[in-house]
Amino acid sequence: MKLLTASLQAEWMKTKRSAAWWLVITGGLLIPVILLIGRFYNHELIPAENAAPIVWTKFYSRAWNYMGNLLLPMGVILVTSLVAQVEVRNNTWKQLHTAPLPYSIIFLSKLTVILSLLLLGFVLFNLATFGMITLPAVFYQDVFFPKAPFPFKGMLLGNAKFFLDMLPIVAFQFLLSLQFRNFLIPIGAGFGLYVASMIGMNWKYGYILPYIYSSYEFSGKSTIGATQFNFHWLPAIYCLLFTGISYIIYLTKADKT
């Protein structure tokens, strides 16, 4: 446990000032900030919008629509590859592998840091979306804070589903980034798979595509085809499968430099 904590701290330090770190912050804030600017631009609509009972659901859905369909998968592809490849870019695998850390701890720490960054992105996005809905009340006297109760449970559940939908992308990008030294391979493969998933949205068996699930959330489907099988099991299964393969490949690599 002591080693895991030490390794996690070290991995977290590596993200300091890194492109991945800035990407998470920018990615988390971008959509809510754009929507906020839009609201300010059409400020005459704000009083009615904030008074409506569906104000939270309406704006959270709008923000998630842009985020989940495009920005989130792209961001996850980039952040996972950037974090996983920090050792390749700095030529530091050999130093890390001569540190007194078990390989399993190194693997687990890297994956945990990626998931933590993803979680941080979610938190920022939610806070910024909350701000997007409530901030106009601070600037305009005729605008009130939304009176409708905040749908805390629904929002948490929505976030959990999107988080789960992202896990196959994290796991597969992690696998590619550990396997290939060339940064373009995981990025290219990731974007390619994402585009393939978009094309496969209307395909009967589209649910088998591992990068499709965040878009699937918006299609109104919750089951696979005509079955009663909840499709959210698939990202969980894919994540476990890809992580397992990735761990075996990492562990059995003959050259750890």
Place this chain on the structure above:
Amino acid sequence: MYLLETEGLSYQFRKEETVLNNIQLQVPEGSIYGFLGPNGAGKTTTLKLVLGLLRKQKGRVRIFGKDLDFDRLSILQQTGSLIESPSLYLHLTARENLLLYQRIYQCNPNRISYVLELTGLSHTGNKRCSSFSLGMNQRLAIAVALLHNPRLLILDEPTNGLDPSGIIEMRELLRSINRNMGITILISSHLLSEIEKLATHTGIINNGSLVFQGTFSQLMQQQQAACSLFYKTSDNLAAQTFLRQRNIVVDMDQDTLILPLLPREEIARINRELMKEGIDLFQVHAPETSLEQTFMNLINQN
């Protein structure tokens, strides 16, 4: 008792290509062991195997009396290394790089300032490593290797790419680390002059085989034993017969007699006796063997 030993270490990248063949490294405790060899001889591969960076195919590695296969973590806890180029997170500062490894090694945080001071990098402040010179990065890599106060330091060509003053600084630093802290250093290089100035022991590798191991004086002695003595006399045939009668192996090449190199006193005695036999000596020549020549001979023999 050796601090680091390998037994029968062999390695192949492909089936038909043997990179290392039965390497038996023996690094005495407290020594600076210079691992010498031309480029591509197998130095880096050996050091990677010793550190567990390459999966071992054949042989054993023992460090601090422990087997690398069974005690990897406890061995690495007491070993510092720098393999090929410096391994640093270039977007971080020198202190941040060290802080990161301080967490991993769980050593005293005061060591960070100490190793920065030792390597002359305490003034770097908020400067990121990406803006450091190669020499500074090389010194920081040494600082990382020294951070946890290791017993053994493994350095693969640490002076590569350094200018002459950087090489001198590095040499002084390593010498002081060895003398003042008692750290055993295994350092590889393809530069004989570099190793000669620094190392107490040496191992010479060529084409994947260890062709010599010992101190520099042992190296010179070994080479001298293989050297020859050249005589030109007024009567080579009579001189050859005379020497053979005294059980000295003599060959003749045109007008020159070739004898194995003998002690100076023995050479003087033979000279006197040949003169007594009425054989004039025109030339007695024992070529001087420089360390460089010895090194080249070993490399070329192999």
